Amino acid sequence: xxxxxxxxxxxxxxxxxxxxxxxxxxxxxxxxxxxxxxxxxxxxxxxxxxxxxxxxxxxxxxxxxxxxxxxxxxxxxxxxxxxxxxxxxxxxxxxxxxxxxxxxxxxxxxxxxxxxxxxxxxxxxxxxxxxxxxxxxxxxxxxxxxxxxxxxxxxxxxxxxxxxxxxxxxxxxxxxxxxxxxxxxxxxxxxxxxxxxxxxxxxxxxxxxxxxxxxxxxxxxxxxxxxxxxxxxxxxxxxxxxxxxxxxxxxxxxxxxxxxxxxxxxxxxxxxxxxxxxxxxxxxxxxxxxxxxxxxxxxxxxxxxxxxxxxxxxxxxxxxxxxxxxxxxxxxxxxxxxxxxxxxxxxxxxxxxxxxxxxxxxxxxxxxxxxxxxxxxxxxxxxxxxxxxxxxxxxxx
Amino acid sequence: xxxxxxxxxxxxxxxxxxxxxxxxxxxxxxxxxxxxxxxxxxxxxxxxxxxxxxxxxxxxxxxxxxxxxxxxxxxxxxxxxxxxxxxxxxxxxxxxxxxxxxxxxxxxxxxxxxxxxxxxxxxxxxxxxxxxxxxxxxxxxxxxxxxxxxxxxxxxxxxxxxxxxxxxxxxxxxxxxxxxxxxxxxxxxxxxxxxxxxxxxxxxxxxxxxxxxxxxxxxxxxxxxxxxxxxxxxxxxxxxxxxxxxxxxxxxxxxx
Numbered sequence: 305x306x307x308x309x310x311x312x313x314x315x316x317x318x319x320x321x322x323x324x325x326x327x328x329x330x331x332x333x334x335x336x337x338x339x340x341x342x343x344x345x346x347x348x349x350x351x352x353x354x355x356x357x358x359x360x361x362x363x364x365x366x367x368x369x370x371x372x373x374x375x376x377x378x379x380x381x382x383x384x385x386x387x388x389x390x391x392x393x394x395x396x397x398x399x400x401x402x403x404x405x406x407x408x409x410x411x412x413x414x415x416x417x418x419x420x421x422x423x424x425x426x427x428x429x430x431x432x433x434x435x436x437x438x439x440x441x442x443x444x445x446x447x448x449x450x451x452x453x454x455x456x457x458x459x460x461x462x463x464x465x466x467x468x469x470x471x472x473x474x475x476x477x478x479x480x481x482x483x484x485x486x487x488x489x490x491x492x493x494x495x496x497x498x499x500x501x502x503x504x505x506x507x508x509x510x511x512x513x514x515x516x517x518x519x520x521x522x523x524x525x526x527x528x529x530x531x532x533x534x535x536x537x538x539x540x541x542x543x544x545x546x547x548x549x550x551x552x553x554x555x556x557x558x559x560x561x562x563x564x565x566x567x568x569x570x571x572x573x574x575x576x577x578x579x580x581x582x583x584x585x586x587x588x589x590x591x592x593x594x595x596x597x598x599x600x601x602x603x604x605x606x607x608x609x610x611x612x613x614x615x616x617x618x619x620x621x622x623x624x625x626x627x628x629x630x631x632x633x634x635x636x637x638x639x640x641x642x643x644x645x646x647x648x649x650x651x652x653x654x655x656x657x658x659x660x661x662x663x664x665x666x667x668x669x670x671x672x673x674x675x676x677x678x679x680x681x682x683x684x685x686x687x688x689x690x691x692x693x694x695x696x697x698x699x700x701x
Numbered sequence: 702x703x704x705x706x707x708x709x710x711x712x713x714x715x716x717x718x719x720x721x722x723x724x725x726x727x728x729x730x731x732x733x734x735x736x737x738x739x740x741x742x743x744x745x746x747x748x749x750x751x752x753x754x755x756x757x758x759x760x761x762x763x764x765x766x767x768x769x770x771x772x773x774x775x776x777x778x779x780x781x782x783x784x785x786x787x788x789x790x791x792x793x794x795x796x797x798x799x800x801x802x803x804x805x806x807x808x809x810x811x812x813x814x815x816x817x818x819x820x821x822x823x824x825x826x827x828x829x830x831x832x833x834x835x836x837x838x839x840x841x842x843x844x845x846x847x848x849x850x851x852x853x854x855x856x857x858x859x860x861x862x863x864x865x866x867x868x869x870x871x872x873x874x875x876x877x878x879x880x881x882x883x884x885x886x887x888x889x890x891x892x893x894x895x896x897x898x899x900x901x902x903x904x905x906x907x908x909x910x911x912x913x914x915x916x917x918x919x920x921x922x923x924x925x926x927x928x929x930x931x932x933x934x935x936x937x938x939x940x941x942x943x944x945x946x947x948x949x950x951x952x953x954x955x956x957x
Contacts, residue, residue, distance in 0.1 A: 598800075
């Protein structure tokens with residue numbers, strides 16, 4: 305099933321960007337089409353995935369959680385065990401390698417929680433490229449440790465003070481920087497969003513997640529899962545977790561959006577639950593916005609899901625009903641964060657905890673012969689101080 | 702013939718850009734009238750957007766001031782209706798695709814026609830995506846303005862051939878904002894433009910001084926200035942109109 309033509313997923317996607325960037329994305333698409341099936345490129349990328357990032361990531365049977373919830377058998381796809389601690393490295397290694405083949409010497413990136421920024425800084429260090437990361441000033445405070453990690457890796461971190469000083473403003477500023485300096489610079493976009501070909505490129509590099517889940521579960525259980533659950537901001541770990549299951553109609557695909565303080569409040573980032581069709585950041589998709597199309601200042605405890613839009617392929621999977629999208633509040637995510645830590649000894653990223661929270665609701669309603677896979681997109685060390693504060697405990701990093 | 706052509710009929714056009722509602726719509730109206738009284742050939746009216754990705758810090762701040770002041774698309778339509786009672790020069794809207802899309806593309810463009818807006822500039826709507834907007838613009842007689850950039854290269858001819866109203870030539874890489882120097886080979890770009898279209902072309906981005914304006918207009922049919930005017934609005938607020946008028950006078954004199 306591939307509804308994409310000319311960078312579209314159904315009515316979503318496209319290339320809504322300034323003319324200044326058009327030749328850059330055209331050049332990127334041509335390079336990607338040239339290298340995506342190139343055996344040498346894929347050999348190099350697989351080497352980096354396996355030897356550097358530590359792939360394949362484990363598919364772990366969460367026996368205690370399964371027993372505790374008393375329903376479906378639960379497996380955790382451990383993207384948190386990747387080098388740099390999240391799924392972001394998959395996309396970044398692919399894009400950095402592609403940029404290098406294109407002759408680019410400098411990577412720029414946006415980051416929310418800092419995971420994509422750290423991954424980009426890591427790939428830049430590895431491949432000998434310059435790196436500049438744009439991060440909302442608000443997020444530099446929420447994720448101070450990641451700011452330090454990026455600097456340690458040799459990247460320059462630019463705090464973005466415009467707008468809400470969060471992820472969407474970091475994306476805007478990275479796009480502005482790309483229009484300033486194109487020749488030597490690749491914009492290493494961190495999610496399945498932005499103008500074509502980014503949603504496709506990022507999806508393809510993240511699709512390794514579902515390729516591995518399928519193979520690993522076949523080895524362990526001899527069958528497909530009944531549901532795959534992942535958190536959705538822009539939606540890269542979710543699309544990576546879903547992709548190879550899209551043609552398998554028996555597999556429920558469930559994306560968990562950040563509802564913040566609730567979808568009936570203004571302090572939410574649940575785009576599919578509360579947004580409308582719009583055009584922003586290079587794509588047509590669903591966005592949280594007011595009646596005049598002004599993009600809404602969204603909120604979530606999770607800096608990585610704190611984005612007012614969603615990738616165009618998710619918008620299309622929603623339209624066609626192939627995937628379901630559910631909102632998870634801050635409270636539910638924090639409970640799940642603590643639950644997974646206590647039950648399995650695994651501290652998930654607060655982003656991934658949104659997926660865990662939905663699994664806690666879903667698994668008990670399913671049969672013991674059924675299987676749920678939760679993608680743990682990242683590790684939660686970066687979130688510990690913020691969660692402690694959320695619980696009224698003032699700890700310093 | 703498009704009404705926009707009249708802006709270029711009697712020589713080089715000076716095109717000021719003003720963000721509507723910065724700091725309020727009364728000031729915007731007074732600034733537009735000051736621009737016209739001092740020889741502006743065409744007025745570019747910005748409808749503010751929460752996340753203007755093609756703008757530098759000066760116009761970003763103007764967008765924020767305007768939205769904080771409570772301006773909306775409907776109130777800006779009201780402003781234009783009021784201006785059209787005495788302002789005859791062509792006026793175009795500059796905004797972002799989502800502002801038009803969210804309002805309803807046909808509803809927005811038909812309203813433009815009703816209130817006397819002659820053209821529409823959407824910096825995040827490149828050639829490849831204009832299909833959803835162009836037929837409606839043609840139906841209602843509103844010119845969809847095309848842009849070419851220093852990186853357009855082999856795209857210039859394609860864009861110029863289908864351009865309407867006037868062609869907006871982006872002088873430099875990057876976002877809007879004043880620049881001390883413009884180094885792009887604009888003469889070569891204009892040469893390709895001229896070979897592919899007979900509509901006028903004007904250069905914008907980075908222009909602030911009369912000397913720069915005169916130089917840009919020597920390559921083309923006009924000069925567009927935004928950030929330099931917005932700086933006056935940031936500095937003088939409600940008292941800006943007379944300063945804007947005086948500034949526009951120095952620019953139009955440099956072009957005459």
